[in-house]
Amino acid sequence: MAAYGALVSLMHIIDRLEKHPSPPISIYKQQLESLTENVTFLQDFLDAYIPPAVDDHEADPLECRIADAVYAAEDVIESQIVLQIHNRYTIIGDIIITLGVATIEEDFYHDLQQVIEEMNLIKKEAMEIATGADQMQRKVSSTHAGSSSTVKESMMVGFDEVLLEVLDKLTGGQLSRQIIPIMGMGGIGKTTLARHVFQHALVKEHFDICAWTTISQTYNVREALREFLSQVSGNSGSDDLSEGELGLKLYQYLWGRRYLIIMDDMWSIEVWDKIRSSFPDCNDGSRIIVTTRMSNLNLQLGESYGVGMKFLDEASCWDLFTNTVFGGESFPPELEDIGKKIVANCKGLPLSIATIGGLLAKSERTREYWVRIEQNLNSIVITNNDEFCLKILRMSYTYLPNYLKPCFLYMGVFEEDRSIRASMLKKLWVSEGFLKPVSGKCLETMAEEYLKELVDRNLILVDELGLSGNVKFCKLHDLLRDVCLKEVEKERFYGIIGEFPLVKDNERRVVFQNAGRRVIREVSRSLSHVRSIICYEGINFERPHNLRLLRTVKAYDRDTHRRDKTIEGGVHFLGNVFQLVNSRHIAVRLHSEYQSFPSSINLLWNLSTLIVHVEPRHEVVAPIEIWKLHQLRHLECMSLQTDRGGLILPDPPSEMVIMENLQTLRGVHNLYLNEEVVQRIPNVQKLHLIYNSEYMERANCLSNLECLSKLENFYCSIYRGYDEYLQRISFPHSLKKLKLILNSVELDEILQKIGWLPLLQKLELWGGTFKRGKWDTIEGQFRSLKLLQLDYCNGLKNWTMAESSHFPLLQELRLLGLDELEEIPSEVGEIATLKSITLKYCSESAVVSAKKIVEEQEELQGDQLELRVRAEVWNRRLQRLASPNFEVTGIFNAKLLESSSIQYPQVFLFE
Structure with missing residues (x-):
């Protein structure tokens, strides 16, 4: 709902202006109170408002008026912010000159007052609607509670195991009354499954009484009780009974009888709380089935018997499609390949398969027609059968x-x-x-x-x-x-811009999708009101202009970049982006070798996220003014190489400004983490640091790390020759994830420190040396560790564990390049939580010991084995170890071996 989102957004602007230590503007108290009162009232109104029935292609006119009024308020306020900042400062080169406070308060007051008056009119109209009981009271017709006689026949394909599971829960287990939720997204087959259960011969034989009703989101308790009573008693003459009388009578009919009640399409626990007293528990094996899209309803019902519906597998999809289209007839060979494409595009959703299959069953069976259907599948599924699918x-x-x-x-x-x-x-x-x-x-x-x-x-x-x-x-x-x-x-x-530059007037958000430079240039001229620009990866949004109200620009995405390293999209001119003083979120890619943020960055009074990607070996320098960004929550600099390229952050100014909102600081080079810096970032949760120069020689460069009491995620890479400084670190006990690039540092002492971290769940060590050649884990250490990864840790020959309790919660073990390791401790196989072991280019004896662990687990657990081992090996002979639970792959080409080289981990693989 655009109107509701706009109201919440406007309140954020008002709240930040009030709480910011140096807001760019102030709003007159009387106007502020009127604006806040209107926004609060309209939010509450929309929470209870049910729009009148309108065309599905048109938005509700009242909601549109609310959205437009709120947008106008945002435009007035944020335009005034731009004017004030531009009149207060001028930027010459990279120097900010303060001109004094220049205001245009009279125009601002008048423009804002006009918006408030429009909102007053809307509020008055909303109050009149709110007093009308017919409009504000949620009513449900009897069609929301359908009897079993109206249940349509539908095919049950691919859910045989789930059906048997539900039947087992119905007829077995405890005699006390149990609730069985069937959960899943709309169209996945919950109701179909419930109907087959309801009609199953075993169910009819096992239960004395079976009843079904549909609850729906806008439920009617009295109507649901009346429907149940009608089915269990066979008497529909209960229209004159009250809700309480219906519940009592239903209770009496069910008492002493084993019953099955199905409540289809339940959306909240509230309806169950209101009718639960009508269903007695006589310890006779009675059951209640609830179908719901709400996965958390299982816990709210206080039951542990839930059944989750999953997407159909490939074979089941094909069976359902074939049966729907051709029934018992054979599938024409000339249509089989295009039919399989159609089925694959349905993504395992039964509703989609049934809808498109129903269309094809009544259509011409030519390849040309089926190809057209395949090319327009989603739009056909959505629009072809409104009652069945879209609704x-x-x-x-x-x-x-x-x-x-x-x-x-x-x-x-x-x-x-x-x-x-x-x-x-x-x-x-x-x-x-x-x-x-x-x-x-x-x-x-x-x-x-x-x-x-x-x-x-x-x-x-x-x-x-x-x-x-x-x-x-x-x-x-x-x-x-x-x-x-x-x-x-x-x-x-929002509007989506593709091959053609079509932009509607006053578009608030624009998504550039498959747009070329010509389209972007044309569109850029008509984006003066745009608040958000989202670019698919590969879009070059080079020179933003006339975007003074822009809040969000996302022109870089580390995940899509990781999938395709050849992508050239991004923003070339950083300075142009930082002229946008209302920006909140900036994610861009930089292309020049060496860039610095302009000193005017501190004018971005509302910036909360700044993410820049630089090319390998390139750096971006932040000015000292960056320490004045009060609202900054995430500051990240990405590069494909962690030891080359990143953010240079200067020492903070003498003026004390606490960046209390800062949570993420990633990709920073040579940060002097002294007491003063720690005090500026007290609430940082993710910290990613790279040290690659003599800068490490500054005294106690990392000695204050333990003072960051909120730190949960720490990454540190230290360039060769300065490893000894890592030994001085004392880690905060709040750490949950830790990754260290160590080179030649001795691991014996540092692992002692790490092992006692009480909350540590993920540990990755790259490099380092086991000076004594062995690792003896100690009882009581690594109590919370779930993932352990050791990459090219030199000298490790013997790893001993007294018992499996040393890693009581370990789920994943990853070992890479440990070519001296003699074996994995057998106690690892006894860890109850362990799910996987991954070995890459470790010693042959380590691989053999992993195979032994799998064999021992297979003997103990049989078909219930959950442990899986994947080994990448140099030696082709080790392929003979392969089994269903032990995968063996590797590089066996000598030339490929010679050309292979060890690479540092990528920055964005660490989360």
């Missing part, structure tokens, strides 16, 4: 809480099938102002909660989890992305 998928969006809608709509700015880094997504949500502040929580915590809620609602798919169980990468299903883009177009949330 189901749109429902997930329609019933989202308002505060989540902008975050979901924003997912459409990313490419189709893109794996999206969660940390980057959360930074963008923050910069766009989507997150409604909550007292006591930082915006990143709010973003994490929003992301989790969207995942729980099965609107966002988890692509990769981090060690802590957090979402590291996520995705959006193609069909949900299409629903998202349709809502985006309807609500004017």
